[in-house]
Amino acid sequence: MKTIDLATQTVRDLNQALHDQAKECTETEWEVLNPKGQHNLAVGLDQKLKVDIKGHAGYYCGGMNKEADIVVHGSAGQGVAENMMSGSVRVKGNASSSAGATSIGGLLVIEGDAGSRCGISMKGSDIVVTGNVGHMSCFMGQAGTLVVCGDAGDALGDSLYEVHIYVKGEVKSLGADCIAKEMRDEHIEELSQLLKRAGVDEDPHAFKRYGSARQLYNFKVDNAAAY
Amino acid sequence: MCGIVGLYLKNESLESQLGQLFVPMLIAMTERGPDSAGFAIYGDEVADDSVKLTLRHEDENYDWAGLAKRLETAFSTKVDWFQNSKVAVFKLIADADDAIAYLHENAHDVQVMSAGKSIEILKEVGLPENIVEMFKLSQMKGSHIIGHTRMATESAVTMAGSHPFSTGMDLCLVHNGSLSNHNRLRAELKREGIHFDTENDTEVAAGYMTYRLQQGDSLNQALEHALEELDGFYTFTIGTKNGFAVLRDPIACKPAVIAETDDYVAMASEYQALTTLPGIENAKVWEPEPATIYVWERGDK
Numbered sequence: 237m238k239t240i241d242l243a244t245q246t247v248r249d250l251n252q253a254l255h256d257q258a259k260e261c262t263e264t265e266w267e268v269l270n271p272k273g274q275h276n277l278a279v280g281l282d283q284k285l286k287v288d289i290k291g292h293a294g295y296y297c298g299g300m301n302k303e304a305d306i307v308v309h310g311s312a313g314q315g316v317a318e319n320m321m322s323g324s325v326r327v328k329g330n331a332s333s334s335a336g337a338t339s340i341g342g343l344l345v346i347e348g349d350a351g352s353r354c355g356i357s358m359k360g361s362d363i364v365v366t367g368n369v370g371h372m373s374c375f376m377g378q379a380g381t382l383v384v385c386g387d388a389g390d391a392l393g394d395s396l397y398e399v400h401i402y403v404k405g406e407v408k409s410l411g412a413d414c415i416a417k418e419m420r421d422e423h424i425e426e427l428s429q430l431l432k433r434a435g436v437d438e439d440p441h442a443f444k445r446y447g448s449a450r451q452l453y454n455f456k457v458d459n460a461a462a463y
Numbered sequence: 464m465c466g467i468v469g470l471y472l473k474n475e476s477l478e479s480q481l482g483q484l485f486v487p488m489l490i491a492m493t494e495r496g497p498d499s500a501g502f503a504i505y506g507d508e509v510a511d512d513s514v515k516l517t518l519r520h521e522d523e524n525y526d527w528a529g530l531a532k533r534l535e536t537a538f539s540t541k542v543d544w545f546q547n548s549k550v551a552v553f554k555l556i557a558d559a560d561d562a563i564a565y566l567h568e569n570a571h572d573v574q575v576m577s578a579g580k581s582i583e584i585l586k587e588v589g590l591p592e593n594i595v596e597m598f599k600l601s602q603m604k605g606s607h608i609i610g611h612t613r614m615a616t617e618s619a620v621t622m623a624g625s626h627p628f629s630t631g632m633d634l635c636l637v638h639n640g641s642l643s644n645h646n647r648l649r650a651e652l653k654r655e656g657i658h659f660d661t662e663n664d665t666e667v668a669a670g671y672m673t674y675r676l677q678q679g680d681s682l683n684q685a686l687e688h689a690l691e692e693l694d695g696f697y698t699f700t701i702g703t704k705n706g707f708a709v710l711r712d713p714i715a716c717k718p719a720v721i722a723e724t725d726d727y728v729a730m731a732s733e734y735q736a737l738t739t740l741p742g743i744e745n746a747k748v749w750e751p752e753p754a755t756i757y758v759w760e761r762g763d764k
Contacts, residue, residue, distance in 0.1 A: 272734075272735065272738040273733060273734030273735040273737070273738055274735065292734050292748070294733060294734060294735060295733075311734070311748055313718075313733065313734060314718065329748075330748075330749060330750065332718065332720075332750050333715070333718075333750075349749075351715075351750050352715055352753065370715075370752070370753070371715075371753065
């Protein structure tokens with residue numbers, strides 16, 4: 237295992253060392269000490285690495301991640317795992333706003349609460365939040381799955397496309413065009429698999445499913461004539 | 464973009480270290496606001512019949528002793544004062560409004576930065592590290608302090624545009640964001656007798672708080688009204704004689720994080736500003752909810 241101490245080294249040192257592993261992988265296990273809320277930790281990784289960040293992370297931690305498994309042993313600031321392609325990011329504490337924004341693949345697990353706009357414009361990733369999510373979560377979500385074991389804030393799933401949203405607790409309000417949907421066997425199966433992958437012990441039958449009613453402008457074939 | 468920070472001590476034995484604890488917090492927010500910085504510190508309270516004024520003059524060699532003498536004659540009282548860089552703190556037995564009116568008339572080139580029983584506001588244009596050094600912040604004591612590092616958007620990089628803003632006794636406010644209805648609100652508040660020194664949007668928020676408190680609102684009630692009346696993006700930290708409050712607008716685009724231990728409550732735009740606080744590793748750290756009022760005040764510990 238290789239250790240990078242951010243008390244003595246820079247974020248650029250850290251990211252360069254991790255990026256160098258993309259060409260030739262010489263070390264798969266990495267530990268980051270004294271992150272102290274610095275931004276852009278372990279971004280743009282492109283290798284099967286295991287990265288443990290021992291403390292709180294600032295903005296965009298694990299952004300654009302490909303293949304690596306990143307664990308934040310603390311809380312994370314805005315945009316954790318934004319635009320993640322594959323691999324996983326796990327936050328042991330809370331996450332600020334826009335967690336998993338525009339993420340295309342991979343698994344994001346937040347063991348505490350997530351702030352507003354969790355999963356905004358997500359495009360295929362799986363996001364599991366053990367606690368609550370804030371307002372406007374999954375806004376314009378296009379593909380993937382968002383699982384909330386606690387409560388969801390206002391305007392959940394506003395202008396949603398095809399993300400499957402599962403919430404166990406209360407939903408403060410649904411956004412435009414987002415509706416509660418029937419929980420069929422295939423959804424129980426999908427949710428069970430995802431909870432298992434995330435290592436979260438919850439009964440899938442306790443969740444409700446939400447999705448797009450497909451009534452907004454983009455879903456009307458008649459509007460195609462405008463082009 | 465701007466940075467805001469606040470530190471409220473629950474444990475009185477830390478009061479002698481308030482400035483020392485706060486210096487790295489303010490400097491950590493330099494990236495969010497490198498063009499000016501300031502802080503409002505609360506402590507060293509004067510008696511009920513007295514007022515404490517923070518005054519500033521462009522000329523560092525201004526004759527503060529002469530001004531103190533003139534005030535002593537005008538108000539038939541002793542003036543206790545000290546100078547700190549371009550700023551002087553005056554303490555005297557007088558009504559605050561009378562003292563300010565006297566200064567406006569007889570020393571119009573002296574700016575009144577703050578008035579109250581406890582508050583002192585110190586701010587300048589420049590890098591936060593230079594400003595804390597200029598005012599020797601690390602040696603200051605007090606019960607609570609709020610600060611601001613500015614990256615100007617709505618008005619010029621000048622002394623007048625830098626935060627904190629104070630428009631009422633012991634009240635001050637720092638702001639990250641921008642208000643969109645400040646012109647109309649300023650006009651309305653002027654009609655209600657609130658005085659403004661600048662065209663800055665944040666001063667309007669401070670003026671609004673002063674107005675609501677004058678109407679008899681509690682701090683909580685004033686902030687509830689602010690949620691209805693102020694339009695725009697904001698994270699506010701507000702200082703009063705007895706405590707401090709944090710409020711984010713309902714959309715909550717502007718960041719904020721709060722940390723609490725048995726010894727203190729600290730807020731900052733980013734967690735980076737909190738890392739030097741003692742016991743931060745085990746503090747309760749969370750993001751304040753949108754449109755939710757957080758208040759800590761002495762007396763209701």
